[in-house]
Amino acid sequence: MTMARVLVIGGGIAGLTAAHRLRQRLGPGAEIVLAEASDRLGGKIHSLPFAGLTVEAGAESLLAARPEPAALAEEVGLGEALRRPGEYPAALLLDGELKPFPAGTFMGLPRTIDDIASYLSTEGLAEAKRERPTSGPLLGPEEDRSIGDLVAQQLGIEVRDRLLEPILAGIYAGDLDRLSVAAVMPQLATHLRTHQRLTDAVCAMLPAPEPNQPKRPNPLATIEGGLGRLVRATAQHAKPDLRLRTTVRQLRGRPGGGWHAVCGPVPYPSLIAADAVVVAVPATPAAQLLEGHATTAVAALREVDYASVALATFAFPSGTTLPAHSGFLVPASSGHEIKAATFFTRKWPHLTTEDAPVIMRVSLGRYGAVRSLQRPDADLANLALREVRACLGSDGGTELPEPLKWRVNRWGGGLPQYTPGHSLRMSQARAELAQLGGIALAGAAADGVGIAACIASGRAAADSVADQVL
Numbered sequence: 001m002t003m004a005r006v007l008v009i010g011g012g013i014a015g016l017t018a019a020h021r022l023r024q025r026l027g028p029g030a031e032i033v034l035a036e037a038s039d040r041l042g043g044k045i046h047s048l049p050f051a052g053l054t055v056e057a058g059a060e061s062l063l064a065a066r067p068e069p070a071a072l073a074e075e076v077g078l079g080e081a082l083r084r085p086g087e088y089p090a091a092l093l094l095d096g097e098l099k100p101f102p103a104g105t106f107m108g109l110p111r112t113i114d115d116i117a118s119y120l121s122t123e124g125l126a127e128a129k130r131e132r133p134t135s136g137p138l139l140g141p142e143e144d145r146s147i148g149d150l151v152a153q154q155l156g157i158e159v160r161d162r163l164l165e166p167i168l169a170g171i172y173a174g175d176l177d178r179l180s181v182a183a184v185m186p187q188l189a190t191h192l193r194t195h196q197r198l199t200d201a202v203c204a205m206l207p208a209p210e211p212n213q214p215k216r217p218n219p220l221a222t223i224e225g226g227l228g229r230l231v232r233a234t235a236q237h238a239k240p241d242l243r244l245r246t247t248v249r250q251l252r253g254r255p256g257g258g259w260h261a262v263c264g265p266v267p268y269p270s271l272i273a274a275d276a277v278v279v280a281v282p283a284t285p286a287a288q289l290l291e292g293h294a295t296t297a298v299a300a301l302r303e304v305d306y307a308s309v310a311l312a313t314f315a316f317p318s319g320t321t322l323p324a325h326s327g328f329l330v331p332a333s334s335g336h337e338i339k340a341a342t343f344f345t346r347k348w349p350h351l352t353t354e355d356a357p358v359i360m361r362v363s364l365g366r367y368g369a370v371r372s373l374q375r376p377d378a379d380l381a382n383l384a385l386r387e388v389r390a391c392l393g394s395d396g397g398t399e400l401p402e403p404l405k406w407r408v409n410r411w412g413g414g415l416p417q418y419t420p421g422h423s424l425r426m427s428q429a430r431a432e433l434a435q436l437g438g439i440a441l442a443g444a445a446a447d448g449v450g451i452a453a454c455i456a457s458g459r460a461a462a463d464s465v466a467d468q469v470l
């Protein structure tokens with residue numbers, strides 16, 4: 001129990017989890033101020049009504065293979081609202097055909113080359129089979145490298161471009177040759193430090209199922225009624241002094257300890273005083289806030305670039321038939337601009353009722369290809385629909401009717417790109433912040449793009465400042 005005053009900057013899931021954890025740790029007497037620049041909470045989570053349903057305009061799923069999302073949902077009273085996807089597998093568009101995403105792989109990386117043989121050309125398969133053990137482990141103790149480079153070197157360009165690229169493009173909108181293996185696949189990186197073959201590292205991480213072992217459950221989940229419910233319930237439990245439309249422009253050290261956050265217009269600044277601060281905003285504003293206080297952290301944050309993405313969502317008449325998949329991923333090498341299409345109502349059966357429309361979300365935007373998004377909404381939606389029709393048409397001729405409704409949601413600078421060395425730079429940044437005292441960093445800029453990682457990050461940041469103010 002304390003009367004401390006802690007400021008959380010940023011009302012995305014990381015900041016909200018931090019506020020909730022601070023309330024748990026500091027008790028009802030603590031003052032927890034939550035400053036959010038926009039007029040709503042949730043950041044990249046935004047559940048909006050569409051065609052009579054709640055359809056996510058941003059993030060849609062929780063990685064239930066990690067414990068944090070379910071734990072947070074339970075803590076805020078939404079344990080019963082967790083929903084799993086249906087049985088339909090995700091597909092991959094290869095050579096004009098939708099193929100189920102290869103089972104038993106880790107993001108397309110196989111335990112044995114046979115598991116992916118039918119996804120490769122004759123030359124690609126021969127290249128993958130040339131995998132040889134290296135003289136030492138694939139990654140040194142502190143080493144990091146690009147995942148694209150590593151996979152192309154070990155298993156060939158086709159494994160990189162036909163299997164890994166589409167899945168990482170979906171998650172990061174990333175350029176594989178710039179993405180850090182340690183940051184985007186930390187579990188795999190651990191095994192790469194002790195194995196000399198990529199397939200052996202995958203085997204160590206993902207042991208082959210025993211005969212008669214039940215199928216692994218789908219690792220994803222969502223919340224009935226939309227992820228926005230998780231945002232609202234977390235805020236309700238945190239009971240912060242909520243300041244929406246409050247952009248924190250600067251942090252100033254307070255004489256005698258603690259911080260002043262400078263908000264409001266430049267000519268009429270207002271100050272929020274706090275004993276400790278959690279910074280849970282994207283990399284550019286986070287670097288701006290730490291400027292003048294933490295050189296290493298600022299440099300680390302300035303290394304984090306962002307990719308922009310857009311989602312075109314369509315409602316088709318009830319009864320529209322779709323292939324028997326939850327959606328499909330589209331490799332960049334196919335020449336299409338769309339990255340993926342999610343058959344939203346099929347993926348999430350709790351949304352499907354007899355006369356409900358069929359919802360499809362199509363995602364566009366790859367790192368460095370900003371111009372493809374620089375079209376008016378209607379043009380972007382038309383492009384998305386044209387390309388989905390081409391993809392489905394080439395796969396046995398699924399005919400899509402005209403949509404009843406469409407919308408486009410844009411996420412400029414939505415997805416952080418972690419280049420090799422990111423994890424080390426962030427741990428050095430944290431060591432520097434620990435010296436400053438009363439300040440912690442949280443969120444996707446530092447700790448990973450997924451909601452599960454952001455929940456873990458917000459909680460850890462809250463614990464670190466709570467330890468200091470208690």
Ligand SMILES: Cc1cc2nc3c(=O)[nH]c(=O)nc-3n(C[C@H](O)[C@H](O)[C@H](O)COP(=O)(O)OP(=O)(O)OC[C@H]3O[C@@H](n4cnc5c(N)ncnc54)[C@H](O)[C@@H]3O)c2cc1C
Binds near residue numbers: 063285309445
């Ligand atoms: C289109 C899209 C789809 C995604 N899909 C998934 C998915 O299905 N599953 C998944 O796990 N992840 C997904 N992600 C990633 C995930 O949603 C995000 O990484 C995560 O929600 C980020 O949370 P955060 O709290 O770190 O940051 P944010 O959500 O970015 O929140 C940061 C908040 O800080 C505020 N802010 C910024 N500057 C200031 C300032 N100076 N002062 C005050 N406030 C400020 C912002 O307004 C924002 O609300 C998706 C992301 C996108 C863009």
